[in-house]
Amino acid sequence: MARVGDSYCWLIADDPTVCPYLGPQEAHLLADVRRRNREKCLGCEELRRDLADLRRTGGPLFEALTTILEEALNQCRPILRTLQIKDELLDILRHLSHSLQLALDPEEILYKGLVAFTAGGSLGFNRGFALLVEGGELRGYFALGPRDGEEAARIWQEVSAHGVTLADLLRYSPEVFAREREKFRAWLERFRFALTDPPFGEVFSLPLPRAPEAGRVVEVGPEKPLPELLRQFYGPVTFWIVPLISHDERPLGALLLDNFLTGRPISTEDRLAMELFALEIAVALERGLAYAALREKVEMLEDAYRRIREHQQTIIRLREEAAIGEMVLQLTHTIKNPVVAIGGLARHLHKKLEAHSPCRRFADAIAQEASRLEEILQDFVRFASLRYAVERHPVNVNEILDLLVHEKREATRHGPPIEWHVDLAPVPPILADERQLYNCLENIVNNALEAMSEGGALFIESRRSDGAILIVVRDTGPGLSEEAARHLFKPFFTTKPTGSGLGLYTSKQIVESLGGELTLSCQLGQGCEVVIRLPIPEFASEVQAGSESARAEPSEESREG
Amino acid sequence: MAKILIVDDEPSIRLLYTTVLTEKGHEVVEVENGRQTLEALEREPFDLVILDIRLRAESGLDLLQEIVARHPQVPVILCSAYVSFQDDYTSWLAHSYCVKSSDPRALLEEVERVLSGRAARS
Incomplete structure (x- = not known):
């Protein structure tokens, strides 16, 4: 076009025929000549030609003008290219943010994160690894990218042939995740590094960047010290580590990115973009991990709540049964x-x-008829006693302990080595339910034995002391903290994966039903000691001490009524 | 022939025991509570006490402790409707247990056993 009448195309306003280079979106430039000159004409061939004409017809000033213009254009080109790249990065970031907004699953988050790092022409790393902090160390979690050039070529071809968009790539599915992870599974499983291992120590010890250009991205070339496994994997290839850090500066994980095929280095802009992406991923990851922890806690609480309810029902039932038993006994007694x-x-x-x-x-x-009634009443009582009550007879604690030690020694012969120290001094008998007392002592001895899973020494003593019988059971296990020891007598408390948590509670109840007391003293690292004190009634001990025959032996008939 | 103190708060039970024991030639005194029991034991010597475990307002076992403390030489047969009295160790202070029954033979046997043991010892 160029010359139009005695004017030029780049001087004429409001004439749609003067410039064929304006798109449908640029109609406004028709009227705004100066803006049109800036945005369109500067790079336009028409203007160049006009300028060349001017040089022919004009003086040396035009020569200079042309040179300046050329120079200006040359300087603009990289800026425009940078702008284009930034546009692309922004676009990826926008997609990533949007896509991560609802993601809670760490797998999904890391998948999308690595897609953002490896997709497109701007960052477009060839390959990425995601490591997560678990149990205080970095563990291989996921990887995305081709294993070799051949695979890369195939993937790139597919992507361009099918016009795959970033949004397509960001679409997550567990199947795709599993397929990608499988490709590098052997390496991922072996990737386990301490947070202090070089180069991770450097990555995580960096202070928050005050000046953004300092950055947190660490470049790892072949000359850097590396864990042997990483050296084996990367060989001479340079890679970059981007830390994933929580809002309160806790390490969450790290991304390892490389260009093992293209060998492209990264620019300062790339580093900034990488940090921005990493920030986005870290925020989502932290939220996802917090959500998972919370859900686990909620499940635990629900489970605990359910168990408490069950236990409450058990307690209510036991109470009711005890009340019924008591009532039956009262009633039959009154009638008898x-x-x-x-x-x-x-x-x-x-x-x-x-x-x-x-x-x-x-x-x-x-x-x-009266005899018949008596028999019926007796049956009732027998049933109620069996179901709800205990029967007490004079029993010797030492006989029970002897039996118990014998049984347990046999039972633990093939287990961890236990040294048995049994010292039973003569004690007077007490009135108790033999089976119940056996249970009571067995619970305590079992606890002691279970505490010594690596073996140890078990001390069992009985003796008479101040009108009472003392039974001491002491182990050399790891002991318990004061806090745990305090809980030990609560019903349903247990430190064992199996068990009702009723053992020690029951033992204590039995001892207390005999008018005695049970105390536990524990020291962390030094074992536990259970002391049972069972009272000997003053008269009983006198009678017993005075004459054996003075002690009543319930005859068989009287016992059966 | 012995002198026996019967402690029971139920008049019909006292009547039954007195009937069967006097028939065997024993001399029987009936009381119905702890106070009367201790008074009777202070007042006159007895060869045997038959003691009910459940007295109306007091525990026969408490009374048993009192009797053993004050009159250790007097044997006591504890009587109860059921064996459940054995739950308390104090019952063990008695010389014998006896479960109440409409058939008096078990009681009479216990009485003879305790009295003969006592005679053999003294």
Whole structure:
């Protein structure tokens, strides 16, 4: 176009025919000539030609003008290129942010993160590894990228042939994740590094960058000291580490990025972009990890709540049963006295009456019926006793301990080595339920043995002391903290993966039902000691000490009633 | 023939025991509570006490402790409707247990056993 009448195209406003280079979106430049000159004409061939014409017709000033213009254009080109790259980076960042907004699963987050680092022409790393901090160390978690040039060529071809967009690539599915992870699984499983290992120590010890250009991205060339495994994997290839750091500066993980195929170095702009991406990923990751931890806690709480409810129901049931048992015993007791009197007196009447008296049969019938009632009552009591109560007889604690030690020695013969120190001094018998007392002591000995899973020494002693029988069970296990020891007697508390948590609680209840007390003293690292104190009633001990025959032995008949 | 103190708060039970024991030729005194029991034991010597475990307002076992403390020479047969009295170690202070029954033979046997043991010792 150039010359139009006695003017030039780049001087004319409001004529749609003067410039064929304006797109449909640029109609506004028709009227705004100066802006059109800036945005369109500067690079336009028409203007060049006009300027060349001017040089032919004009003086040396035009020569200079042309040179200046050329120079200006040359300087603009890289700026425009940078702008284009920044546009692209911004676009990826926008996609990434958007895509991570709802992501909570660490797998999804790291997948999308590595896609952002490896997709497109701007950053476009050839390959990326994601390591996560777990159990205080960095562990290989995920990798994305081709294994070799051949695979890379195939992938790039597919991407360009199908017009795959960034949004497509960012679409996450567990299957794709698993497929990609599988490619590098062997390496990922072996990647385990201490946070202080070089070069990670350097990555995580960097202070927050005050000047952004200092950055947190660390370049690792072949000359840097590396864990042997990383050296094996990367060989001479340079790679970059971007740390993933929580809002309070905790290391969450790290991304390892490389251009093992193209060998492209990275620019300062790239570093800034990498940090920005990493920030986005770290925020999402922290949120995802916090969510997972929270969900686990909620599940634990729900489980604990459910167990508490079950236990409460058990306790209520036990209480009800105890109340029923007590009621049955009370009731039958109240009924029995009159029945005994009726039956006993009828029996006497029967004996006193003349053999031919018709009343004799009546008296006999009354006595028989009373006996029947007594039997029924006895059955009731037997049932209630079996179900709800205990039976006490004089028992010797030492006999129970002897039996228990014998049993446990046999049972633990093939387990960890236990040294048994049993010292039982003579003690008077006490009134107790033998089976219950055995249970009580067995719980305590079992606890001691279980505490010594690596072996140790078990001390069991009994002796008489100040009107009481003392039973001491001491182990050389790892002991317990004061806090844990305090909880030990709470029902349903257990430090063992299996077990009802009722063992020691039950033991304590039994000892207390005998009027005694059970104390536990523990020291971390020095084992635990259980001391049981069972009272010997003053009279009983006198009677026992005075004469053996003074002690009553319940006869078989009386016991059975 | 012995002199026996019967402690029970139920009149019919006392009647029954007195009937069967006097028939065997024993001399029987009946009381119904702890105070009367201790008074009777202070007042006159007894060869045997038959003691109910459940007295109306007091525990027969407490009374048993008192009797053993004050009159250790007098044997005691504890009587109860059921074996559950053995739950308390104090019952062990008695010389014998006896479960109440309309059939008096078990009681009479215990009485004879305790009395003969006592005679053998003294």
